[in-house]
Amino acid sequence: MLVFSVLLLLCCTSGYGLNNGLARTPPMGWMSWQRFRISRGRGRLQPDPDRFPFGMKDLADYVHSKGLKFGMYENFGGYTCAGYPGIINHLEEDAKTFAEWEIDYIKIDGCNASISDYKQGFTDFGKYLNATGRPIVYSCSWPYYIENKGIHADYKYLGEICNLWRSYEDVQDSYESVSDIIDWYKKNQDRLRQYGGVGHWNDPDMLIIGNYGLSYEQSKTQMALWAILAAPLLMSVDFRTIESKEKELLLNKDVIAINQDSLGIQGWWVNKISSIDVWIRPVNPVINNRTSYAVAFHSRRDDGYPYALNSHNSSTVGSSFRTLKPGNP
Numbered sequence: 001m002l003v004f005s006v007l008l009l010l011c012c013t014s015g016y017g018l019n020n021g022l023a024r025t026p027p028m029g030w031m032s033w034q035r036f037r038i039s040r041g042r043g044r045l046q047p048d049p050d051r052f053p054f055g056m057k058d059l060a061d062y063v064h065s066k067g068l069k070f071g072m073y074e075n076f077g078g079y080t081c082a083g084y085p086g087i088i089n090h091l092e093e094d095a096k097t098f099a100e101w102e103i104d105y106i107k108i109d110g111c112n113a114s115i116s117d118y119k120q121g122f123t124d125f126g127k128y129l130n131a132t133g134r135p136i137v138y139s140c141s142w143p144y145y146i147e148n149k150g151i152h153a154d155y156k157y158l159g160e161i162c163n164l165w166r167s168y169e170d171v172q173d174s175y176e177s178v179s180d181i182i183d184w185y186k187k188n189q190d191r192l193r194q195y196g197g198v199g200h201w202n203d204p205d206m207l208i209i210g211n212y213g214l215s216y217e218q219s220k221t222q223m224a225l226w227a228i229l230a231a232p233l234l235m236s237v238d239f240r241t242i243e244s245k246e247k248e249l250l251l252n253k254d255v256i257a258i259n260q261d262s263l264g265i266q267g268w269w270v271n272k273i274s275s276i277d278v279w280i281r282p283v284n285p286v287i288n289n290r291t292s293y294a295v296a297f298h299s300r301r302d303d304g305y306p307y308a309l310n311s312h313n314s315s316t317v318g319s320s321f322r323t324l325k326p327g328n329p
Helices: 056-065 091-100 115-131 142-147 155-161 175-187 189-195 216-228 244-250 253-259 311-321
Strands: 006-011 028-031 069-075 105-109 137-140 164-166 201-203 233-235 268-273 276-287 290-299
Touching: 028 069, 056 069, 069 091, 091 115, 105 115, 115 137, 115 142, 115 155, 137 155, 142 155, 142 164, 155 189, 175 189, 175 216, 189 201, 189 268, 216 244, 216 253, 216 276, 216 290
Parallel strands: 028 233, 069 105, 105 137, 137 164, 164 201
Antiparallel strands: 006 028, 006 069, 268 276, 276 290
């Protein structure tokens, strides 16, 4: 049997990725993995009878009755990273199974497989998903396994076959992990950001807000920069124990509006001022051919003292993007 990591989605709208008309804005929802991990099971793809006694279709029906979408995790190789059965050699059969279970989102990992098999395998599975006729958002972890070997992934091609993809390490429950991911995206932004957009998104991994590793101020940092990066907002938190201020942060409509902006342009790092990184993202509205911008400040200071943004700093920031044209960062 197989024990799945469960994903509940709040929205899966349209775009061109995979020609499936999905993920016009970054997916938002909740994923079980980072907070709860999974239990061990083995064999043919079927639900764990103890955890899902009525089957996956019944669970999907329940999730759909709540107005949510339902997602799952699987792996391309023979076994998942945790040792459960993968989909290799069963791509078409498993795609049909997921469609019969009426899932809305599938994340395919890349453990225990040959790099040389990724391109064909991930491409074929996407085709089989499309062939089912059921709209299923397709998340690919293929690029991480390429980048981890020091090889640059083909993000242009990924945008043609996947709705979103992971490129870097799993987020852990610590500010060090979040900062490491942010720094990787900063370092590699020129390779990445041109390929993130409507229907095809770069995914820096889950939000860990409300767990144990981030202070409230650090939680603000992750929420703000994930919005600027046009990243999927996939929470992984125990809602039974989350504190009200973290809950309010995750529900902040203004930040969510930036993340879900219809222009679909991934933001980027533009400058550092007194050890404070400045990030920007073009957003609607575009008025008289002039684009609005969301701006995030990420302090890398360790003096613990508030830093004021004055007119000199403002002009420095402004000069970094004043000449940009709408939709063409």
